[in-house]
Amino acid sequence: MEWLVSLTGAGLVMAALRDLFHTLWHPTRRGGLSRLIMSGLWRASQRVPARKRVAGLVGPLAMVTVVVMWACTIILGWAIIYWPHMPEAFSFGSGLKPAQHADLLDALYVSLVTIATLGLGDIVPTEDWLRIVAPLEALLGFALLTATVTWVLEIYPALARRRVLAIRLALLRRADPSAHQMDGPLGASLLESVATEVVRVRVDFTQYAEAYYFHDDQNHAPLASSVGYAAELAQRGQAAARPDVRLAATILAGALEALATVLDEQFLHTGGTPVEVFAAYEADHGRSLS
Structure with missing residues (x-):
């Protein structure tokens, strides 16, 4: 006994x-x-x-x-x-x-x-x-x-990368690049860099799932409220005349789809399209605090 x-x-x-x-x-x-x-x-x-x-x-x-x-x-x-x-x-x-x-x-x-x-x-x-x-x-x-110390030191860089992407998307939305600017070398470079940051955030949500339960500062463009603009940039880029811009836009669209898949499978469970997943993400993080 x-x-x-x-x-x-x-x-x-x-x-x-x-x-x-x-x-x-x-x-x-x-x-x-x-x-x-x-x-x-x-x-x-x-x-x-x-x-x-x-x-x-x-x-x-x-x-x-x-x-x-x-x-x-x-x-x-x-x-x-x-x-x-x-x-x-x-x-x-x-x-x-x-x-x-x-x-x-x-x-x-x-x-x-x-x-x-x-x-x-x-x-x-x-x-x-x-x-x-x-x-x-x-x-x-x-x-x-x-x-415990290692966990804390790992999670905050992941949160910083998420906030950098959110602020960048908010600044891009405010600048509102024209169709002429998007349909050029600058557009391809812009879309490719945004896609890279989206991939990093997607990996962070996979490796540091606890990051989802941290709220972003609502006064500085949380990712939940600005990620939809990245999808809008991808749509605009896919309609461009230059093939390099269309390629970069397709890569960004794929990165956003992968991010939506991680968010839905691990946290939201909507079973919807990327647009619906991002809307649910915003409701869970953004609009719910408005």
């Missing part, structure tokens, strides 16, 4: 590690529990009356919540591993009575002290296998901290 309880704790630890791996390091970057938490907070924020004021907090709060979930699951799992073997498999410092420190709370204390690498030494394992397992928890705590 003791080993069955310990195996249950090990299962919790493995579940947290699996979710962490799929969220941060798996090629698809699709964590199960972490995605549920993020999407749940996103949907909950849409029901808040003052959503515009809390919108910017959803993404950071979702990441913090996921990290806390990982940490709590790992701490609880390791505590359940220790619990059945207390107090006989542990050595207690002077002033502590082993019979009074054998419940789950004490196991949680040992787990928390170990994962935080505090090394207080008042309760330490004496069984050989526990003396090996306990340092592994400390290493895991260090790995969790490192993974």
